Amino acid sequence: MAFRYLLDLPIELRQQIYTFYLDSLALTYPDLLPSLLLVSHQLHEEASVTWRLSWPTAHFKFGGIRHLLRFLTRIKNSTLCKLRHVSVINLALDLSPDSSNLFDIWFDPPESPKPFANEYERPRHIFDLHDLLPLFPGLQLSTLTIYDPFYGYQGAYHQETACHALGGLVRSQGWKELIYLVRHDWPSSPADSHGLPQPSTWDALIKQRDGIYSGAGVQIFGIDTAKRRTSMSFTFPTDGQETSDRDQRYEHVEVQLTRGRGVDFVQEGGKCNAAIEYLFQYYSWK
Template sequence: MGFSAMDKSHRQYETPSRFLLLPPEIRLQVYRHLLSSTCLTHGQRPITRISTKHKLMKPAPNSLAILRSCRSINREIGSFWIGQVLFAFERVHDLLEKLSSVPRGVVEQIRHIRVGSQPILLLPPPDYRNKVLVKLVWALKLLPGLRLGTLTVLGDYGPEVAYITIDGLVNYGNEWRELRYITGDSRMLGFRRVQFYHQILYARKPQPSTWSRVMAERDGVDSGAAVAIYRSTQANTPGTVINPQNRQRFEQELQPGESVESFGVGEDPELMHEDNARKELLVIVRRGEHAKIIEDTTVPFHKDDIRQVFGVMTWPEIKERYDWQPSDSEDEVGSEEEQGLVEYDSYVDVNEYTIMPLD
């Protein structure tokens, strides 16, 4: 950005702006404060949880107005804004659509992302048999160079999917320093084990102890890697769990005679109770001090990694071969504009979020 050379560049021009006469260090603080309070929202948001209608979310028109204020400020900020603002995507599909179309150099500068957890269902062409479910942890690997400071994920697609989404990120995610995973209720840690015949489809383990052990194995016991779970103290009050004053630490422990294998076979009656279930959860996962967060493409892919199927194909190339289906029912492209279902994102705090409530 060259803030150290700002004064020299501005001496070439006479300007009545008092702001540009401030020391460059002060201007940098102003830019950082303004941009870190800016959220750029993209994608389709369902009207209700059971609705097939969506509204198209867009950033507020004045989100980056400072870049248009004058040429000197625009030149001074340069690409600095990319690493300061929060890029918010309603769905995994929206994230891939937006970021796969920009140069890798831009992706490498992004530091803060928020995204929904709904996987993408890829329907195969006639000569293929199997469908492909693109979970968030594998979708991120389709964006080479991504290295986030914070990744915020909204567990917005049912407790079982929410659990396996964060479990995948903890075990195999490499693109972030800190993960903040938020669910609109407590069911993610309370659902009963789901089996189909003798195959376990969804199972949970005591948390955060299990995830803590995983991070210690990945980054080292003394690396500073840590996992903490917080639960809102207020039911039916969206947005409260991000406020330290409205949450408390939460931990699950094995009961006498219980093993990890038998844990979660039945539902947790306290967490699944109608009143108690409606309390938000926040899971914070921090990588170790020296953890490498850029994806290592030299190691063999995990068996569930979608690159086992697609290899080095990009998201646009994958879409050419598969039909994507991000939800059970999807409106036709462009229908939001035609029906007037477009909303410009408005917020007071950049950390505000929307998760569809329980039915």
């Protein structure tokens, strides 16, 4: 029997098609609703159940931490805990309080905050992803992929951006495997690596958390234009000698952080950055 239209098919076959379409679907914020659900009221009603069941296999992509937070704060905890695959560009959350001076409130919070004299006096406070994850208890991502803000650009790149982010994320919860992608300006000389945390430090931290023999650890790979992966030097140079990795022509560098087997990586609540709680107690934010 031939069928011309989707709605001519039996409901059982339509549900199989919905499952096939929605399985491992990649969606980019703000268009996080599959186009199938926007075709008609009937398709929306029929496919919505399948869509909710498909959340553990769907991949949600965000252009910055602000977008990710906007999404996470608008979904229920029962839905949040079903997220498994998220990727985000590591553009930190840049906030400004609407009055007074940010420095003063650390020591003497004013009872009646004074307005800023002008916009240039407005202080800023920047929160990284690891600061904000405790706001979402129950988060349990199988993979969290983070693109450095300079990923894909050939201009100047500050090594501190990746190293600071990884230093905080290696101590965070809410993910099983974390992949951090940077363009190939990964330190390869003593001048590049001056003052930066060593990958061996991150590896030691995650092994200390989960156990030396748990499978937890850090790996670094260079990816060339043909998508070939090469294991990179695990320690930044400190002896005045450049590493052999300098001779490799990598398109980007991938840092993998993996939690140990059987560990509880579900994000807990109640351990938010004290600075965030303190600031929001006295000020509204824009």
